[in-house]
Structures are given as structure tokens and as C-alpha cells.
Amino acid sequence: MGLVALVAAALVGFWELYHWVWVSTGWTWPFVVNDTSMPHVWTIYNAFGEPAQVNQPALINVLLHKAAFTAKEAAAGFGLGAVIGFVLAVVLAHVRLLQRGFLPYIVGSQTVPILAIAPMVVLWVNPRLPGSLQGWGAVAVIATYLTFFPVTINTLRGLQSADPRALELMRTYAASRWAVLWKLRVPASLPYLFSALRLAATASVVGAIIGELPTGLQDGLGGAIINFNQYYSIEPQELWATNVIAAALGIAFFVIVVLAEKAFVRRAPEETA
Amino acid sequence: MSEVTATPAVVRVEGVTKTFPRGYVTALENIELEIAPREFVSLIGPSGCGKSTLLRVIGDLIEPTAGTVRVNGKSARQARRDGDYGIVFQEAVLYDWRSIAKNIALPLEMLGWSRQRRRERVAEMLDLVELTSFADHHPWQLSGGMQQRVAIARALSFEPSLLLMDEPFGALDEMTRERLNLELLSIWEQTGNSVVFVTHSISEAVFLSSRVVVMSPRPGRIAGVVEIDLPHPRTVDTREASRFFELVTEVRELLRMRGEHLLPEEEAVLE
Amino acid sequence: MTLRPRIGVVVGWLPPFVVFALVVGLWEGLVRALHVQQFLLPKPSTIISVFWTQRHVLWPAGWYTFKEALGGFAIGSGAGVVAATVVGRFRTAGQALMPIFIAANAVPIIAFAPIFGAWFNPIQPQSKMAIAAVLCFLPVMVNTLRGLQSARPRQVELMRSYAASELEIWRRVRVPTALPFLFTALKVASVLSMIGAIVGEYFGGAMNALGVTINTDAQIFQFDAAWAGILVASLLGIALYGAVVLAERLIVRWSPEARAS
Numbered sequence A: 001m002g003l004v005a006l007v008a009a010a011l012v013g014f015w016e017l018y019h020w021v022w023v024s025t026g027w028t029w030p031f032v033v034n035d036t037s038m039p040h041v042w043t044i045y046n047a048f049g050e051p052a053q054v055n056q057p058a059l060i061n062v063l064l065h066k067a068a069f070t071a072k073e074a075a076a077g078f079g080l081g082a083v084i085g086f087v088l089a090v091v092l093a094h095v096r097l098l099q100r101g102f103l104p105y106i107v108g109s110q111t112v113p114i115l116a117i118a119p120m121v122v123l124w125v126n127p128r129l130p131g132s133l134q135g136w137g138a139v140a141v142i143a144t145y146l147t148f149f150p151v152t153i154n155t156l157r158g159l160q161s162a163d164p165r166a167l168e169l170m171r172t173y174a175a176s177r178w179a180v181l182w183k184l185r186v187p188a189s190l191p192y193l194f195s196a197l198r199l200a201a202t203a204s205v206v207g208a209i210i211g212e213l214p215t216g217l218q219d220g221l222g223g224a225i226i227n228f229n230q231y232y233s234i235e236p237q238e239l240w241a242t243n244v245i246a247a248a249l250g251i252a253f254f255v256i257v258v259l260a261e262k263a264f265v266r267r268a269p270e271e272t273a
Numbered sequence B: 001m002s003e004v005t006a007t008p009a010v011v012r013v014e015g016v017t018k019t020f021p022r023g024y025v026t027a028l029e030n031i032e033l034e035i036a037p038r039e040f041v042s043l044i045g046p047s048g049c050g051k052s053t054l055l056r057v058i059g060d061l062i063e064p065t066a067g068t069v070r071v072n073g074k075s076a077r078q079a080r081r082d083g084d085y086g087i088v089f090q091e092a093v094l095y096d097w098r099s100i101a102k103n104i105a106l107p108l109e110m111l112g113w114s115r116q117r118r119r120e121r122v123a124e125m126l127d128l129v130e131l132t133s134f135a136d137h138h139p140w141q142l143s144g145g146m147q148q149r150v151a152i153a154r155a156l157s158f159e160p161s162l163l164l165m166d167e168p169f170g171a172l173d174e175m176t177r178e179r180l181n182l183e184l185l186s187i188w189e190q191t192g193n194s195v196v197f198v199t200h201s202i203s204e205a206v207f208l209s210s211r212v213v214v215m216s217p218r219p220g221r222i223a224g225v226v227e228i229d230l231p232h233p234r235t236v237d238t239r240e241a242s243r244f245f246e247l248v249t250e251v252r253e254l255l256r257m258r259g260e261h262l263l264p265e266e267e268a269v270l271e
Numbered sequence C: 001m002t003l004r005p006r007i008g009v010v011v012g013w014l015p016p017f018v019v020f021a022l023v024v025g026l027w028e029g030l031v032r033a034l035h036v037q038q039f040l041l042p043k044p045s046t047i048i049s050v051f052w053t054q055r056h057v058l059w060p061a062g063w064y065t066f067k068e069a070l071g072g073f074a075i076g077s078g079a080g081v082v083a084a085t086v087v088g089r090f091r092t093a094g095q096a097l098m099p100i101f102i103a104a105n106a107v108p109i110i111a112f113a114p115i116f117g118a119w120f121n122p123i124q125p126q127s128k129m130a131i132a133a134v135l136c137f138l139p140v141m142v143n144t145l146r147g148l149q150s151a152r153p154r155q156v157e158l159m160r161s162y163a164a165s166e167l168e169i170w171r172r173v174r175v176p177t178a179l180p181f182l183f184t185a186l187k188v189a190s191v192l193s194m195i196g197a198i199v200g201e202y203f204g205g206a207m208n209a210l211g212v213t214i215n216t217d218a219q220i221f222q223f224d225a226a227w228a229g230i231l232v233a234s235l236l237g238i239a240l241y242g243a244v245v246l247a248e249r250l251i252v253r254w255s256p257e258a259r260a261s
Helices: A002-025 A041-049 A059-094 A096-109 A114-128 A136-159 A164-172 A177-215 A221-230 A236-264 B051-058 B076-081 B100-110 B115-128 B144-156 B174-191 B202-208 B236-240 B242-261 B264-269 C003-034 C044-053 C055-089 C091-104 C109-119 C125-149 C153-161 C166-202 C210-219 C223-251 C256-260
Strands: B011-020 B025-035 B040-044 B066-071 B085-088 B162-166 B194-199 B211-216 B221-227
Touching: A002 A041, A002 C091, A041 A059, A041 A236, A059 A096, A059 A136, A059 A177, A059 A221, A059 A236, A096 A136, A096 C003, A096 C223, A114 A136, A114 A177, A114 C166, A114 C210, A114 C223, A136 A177, A164 A177, A164 B085, A177 A221, A177 A236, A177 B100, A177 C109, A177 C166, A221 A236, A221 C109, A236 C091, A236 C109, B011 B051, B025 B051, B025 B221, B040 B051, B040 B202, B051 B066, B051 B162, B051 B194, B066 B076, B085 B144, B100 B115, B100 B144, B115 B144, B115 B174, B144 B174, B174 B202, B174 B236, B194 B202, B202 B236, B202 B242, B211 B242, B221 B242, B236 B242, C003 C044, C044 C055, C044 C223, C055 C091, C055 C125, C055 C166, C055 C210, C055 C223, C091 C125, C109 C125, C109 C166, C125 C166, C153 C166, C166 C210, C166 C223, C210 C223
Parallel strands: B040 B194, B040 B211, B085 B162, B162 B194
Antiparallel strands: B011 B025, B011 B066, B211 B221
16 A cells, blocks of 8 residues: 555656656657646646536536446446356357357457447447436447457466366266366366456456447546547646546456455465566 | 185276377287275386376276276276276375365265265365364465375265375375375275275385286386285384385386396386 | 378368358348348448448558557557566566556556647647557556566576576576567557557547548448448458467467467
């Protein structure tokens, strides 16, 4: 915890130092530094307390609401993506032919720029969702798309990582494939699965934010980013404040997964030099 | 102890041959072997003589190219399905994510035992290998010798009539090895199953067994059998008896004699 | 005997081919049969024909965006390796800071795209290169650092017994150990850089950039052109990924990943 505070202080210090040096010397590489491009840390801090627009609550409240909205999409995407990824990995681990056939496309699926197909996904998914799920549901689908991939790849590797001697032992117990899966492969794959879930946590937040951009949803952080981007030259600190909240959301999801891992996984400490 | 009674053999190997297509290696050629109830039989020989392969054929982990194996009167496959044997490898193969007690319970879970029954049996087994206070520890917290004792407890947890052991103490130091030899014998006296024990160590084979089967490589054959008439129970003093040395020498001579067509440098492989 | 390995290679490629043929066939069939709104999901045949007829627009656009991605990939990965090397020198600092770096990877960089646009003139390629670079930097740095730290104690001890200097230990043990980790990260980074460039263009980019083209096509409901653009983007991303895999096979021949493929 102390280390986090130290790093935070160092970042703030570095930021202000960079600001001061670049302003004093007038360097323009890599980019021009002034109060607009790099607002002071305290400007950003103060912006949280003020309302962004007239007759609105303080920025921090607005942003937290939007963060909660985006979090809802990300969490749904995370859950769905994790389940789909896990099931897909189990199927691929057991049917080599399917694995060879589908794996290249699963990898390839991630090269499709999600932002580009997001509008089509939204147009197609929204009408098919019940009323209460519309809007954010489509974004959750996009978040799922980004989440399932790391889960599939890592879980597959984990399922295949069982010690061959342990597999042989299972043969001596005449174990069914189901038993081998649940008693050996899945527990052995947990470290890999959690490594995947850490990536998935981030991916789901990114997916949720990206998904909100073309859909024009005002309720989430993506909408806030577009909004504040439009008057960045006047009030840069508001976009920065939004980004701070977005960063905090991503980190929060990540930390939850890390804590869950600590609770669930017990394994031998690693030996490194 | 080494009397072969008229009761049916626990293991009967007849004419078993195993060739591996890749490299055309004849790992086993026409093996004939019978193991009676309560017998402790060691398989010993240089690398490549097929002792581990034979063990795996008995356990239906490898299919023979020719010949039959009957365990408890059934085919090897059926015996495996019925849980007629327990196996201990050179590595303990314990699950890091399970406690010691849960590791021992693994085969019992697979056999569908109730929780109550499992708990009782695990307690019995822990007592048998004297690891009761370590029930809730995890494998990496135990020494190599202790891990092997857990593996033995696990193998015996469902009371199989046959115990297959593939150089189980090979990775341990000599003192731990000798201590575990004594423990294994005491466990064997209590459980009364047959044991097929693969080893590289002549003294270990002689100390533990009622019969030592010497094998030779290329192709894998039984070179000879030495009956061990040392009295039971065997203790630390048994290792210093003159009869012990005679038997060790007999086994060694058998290994060398059958190894006369070995290249000189391979002689060093034998003890 | 020489025919056997060739057949093995062909058989190895068969499943993906079969899947590809099946999926495309199914897609085409379903769209025709169910009369799926053409504007949402055009037939593969339509996409391919647009891909070809619009190639004088799409392919240069793709190349422009690809250069942005490549630049970002190179800068970000290079910086990541350098940073990992520097942090790796100071073992205790490296191990203490590792959790911080991993947590930093959880920040959605994409949210900073508009700010990069503000810094580097939204039209110019530098802003997209910056996004791609930042996206690549952390995975490469974290993975390379982990690789540098994962030399087994036995191997380092052996080197010390030869009275090797720290630099030699680095060269002979730590760097080779780190290479497979580096390539894993580069595979991820290659895909991320292309995505970063295109998403970055959403917030502003030159008219002849691929992301902008796809976006404008989608906004004027020319979805078949948009899909053709997406196809171009996907192919380029796969190409970059493939190049990294090829490099991995050549440079890191001993790793399990390279041996597996």
C-alpha cells in the first residue's frame, strides 16, 4: 500500500516537473506543453468538485454514475466472456480436430477492429433484447467479444498443462473423461485461468468503453469521453478527470480478480533467481 | 513367507512380448511370470531390460504385442477397471491444490465412497504411514520421503490385492531409502497384498523381496530368479547378515553373467 | 519417405480450411435463405466483390493505417524492451514494482485516444502511432521483465561457478530465457497496435486512413464497403501477427511454442 502511495506521488511529481521544464524551455517535441495539453494536477483535482455544466451535480458524482453504468456493461461482458471462453476451451481441449480447425479463427477474430463492427452489432442486437437490456446490453455483447479470447487461449493452455504422470495415474483409476476433467485438468488450469481473468477484467472494461463510442450512449464513461473531448480546448481538466475515473475502473476490476485468485488458488511458491 | 500356495496366482504373465514400432525395439520377449498372493517380487536389471515396461503391462498402461496377462483371474484391463491394483511411481505425483488428506482420498472419491467412509479410511492410512499430524498440509510442505509415503498411502487406500511400484525410492537419499524400506515391509505385513517392485538397487531388492527376478536387455528377458530365504521380520540387522551378502552376490553374478554380451562400458551401469 | 512429411503438412492445414469453407458457405447460404438485411451483414460474395472493386481506395488506406500501427508497434515494443532491461538490472526494484506495472496494464489506454489527438494534431498519423505505442509498451515490458527474472537458480549458479560477469550472465542466460516471453508479448502487441491505430482514427484522422474510411462508410450506411474495409484491417492484423510468429520460429527455435507450431 505504501508502495502505491509512493508511486502515485512520484507520478504527480514527474507530471509537474515535466510540465515545468517543458514550459520553461519552450520545447515542442514530442508535443507542445501548456495548461491545455497538460493541465496541472490540482486543476484536475479541483475539477472533480465542480459541476461540469450549469445546474448539474459535481463532476465526481456525475462521473461515478457513469462509471457504474460502464461497470455494469463490463461486468456482464466479463461474466459472459469468461463462461463462453471456458466452455470453448473445454470443448477444444477434448476434441483435437475442432481445436486445429477453429483456433486460427479464434486468434483471427481479435484482429477484427471491434470499433468498426460495433455499430452493426448494436443495430442487430438491440431490437432482439428485452426493453430493460437494450442499449447497454449491446455494449455488453461487445465487451464479451473482447473478453472471451484471452480466457479461451489461456484456459486451453491450462487444461493441457496437466502432468503426464498425473494423467497416467488417472488411467490406473480407470477414470472417466469427465472425472479427469474436473479432478485433474481444471484444478491444474486454475493459475492459467486466473491469469486469463486478469486480462479479461481489463478487456471487458476496454470493450465496454469502446462499445459506448459508436452507440452514442450518454450514460457511460464512453459518452463522457466523447462529450468532454468536444470542448477539450476550453476545459481540458474535465476530460482528464474522466480518464482518471476510467483508469480507476480498469484497475478496480483487475484488483477484484487478483483478490479472488488469492482466495481460491493455493499452489507451491515459484522458484526464481 | 515365500511359500507359493495352491491358491490362484494374483498375477499370471504368459508369453508376453512387447515391441515398440518406432526404432523396432523389443522391450519384452516371451515373459513368463507368476506372482502368488502375499508375495513380494522385485524386478531388477540394467536400463532397457524392460522392467518398467513389464510393470506397465501388468497395470494395463501398455498393451503387449503378444501374450496374456491375468490379474486376479481377470484380464489386465478388467483388473484396472475394477481397481485391483494401486501404483506408486518414482515421482509422488501429488496434487498441489489438495491437502495430504484429500490427496489420499482421491481414488476413494473416484470409486464413489461416501464422505464418512472416506474420512475413516484416510485416517487409517495416515496412521499406517505415520503422517497423521500432516493431514492438512500441502505436498510442497513435505520432504521427498514424506511425499512418497503419502503416495503409498494413496495407492493402498482402496485395499487392492496388488501393489505395483516403479522405483518409488529412486529419487531419495540412501538413509531415507533404507528407512522407507523398513516401513514398506511393515506396511506390507499389515495389509498382506502382493507387491511387484521395480528397482535399480540390488541391496534393496534382496532386502525387501521373497523373490528377485533378474532381467536382461535387448531383448528384454528374464535372465534368472533368485529365491530370498531371509527370515521375516527383516530388520536393520538383516542387512549385516552373511546370508544377505551371499544373496546380493548371487544376484550381482546373475546380472553380470547375463550381461556378458553387454559392452564393457555398460557394465558400470550395474551396481 | 519424402512424400510423408508433405502429406503431414497438408493434413495439418486441412481442418482450418474445412472450417473456413464451411463457415463461408454457411454464411452465404444463411444470408440468402433468411434474407438477412443486406445492410447489416452482406453476403461474403458481396464483400469480396467490393473488396476488389474498391481496392484502389481500400488498399492504400489500409497501408496508411498499417504504417501507423507498425510505427507504434516498433516504438512501443522497443521502449518496452529497454524499460524492462533497465528495471531488470535492479532486481529488488523490479520485483517490487512488478505488481504496479501489471496493475497499470489494467488502465484502458483507449480512453486516452482523444487526448493524444489533442496533443499531436488529430489528423496526423503521430497521434495514432502514440496510441499504438502506448498499447504495446506495457505488455511487452511486463512480459520481458518477467522473462528476464525467470532464469532458474541452477542456471545462474552454474554461470557463477565459471566466474562469469553480470553482463555475461545476462547475455548467456537471462536474455535467452526472456526471448520466448518477449515473443509472446509481441504477438499480443502486433494485434493491439493495429486495433489501436483504427480505434484512434475514430477520434480523427486523415481522410485516406482505413479507420476513417470504415467509419464514414458505416455512417452513410454503405455497410458492404465498411465490411470490406474491416476485411482489409483484419488481414493486415493477421499479417503482422504472422510475421511475428515467423520471426519467433526462426529466432527462438527451442521454445515449446515454436516447436508446437
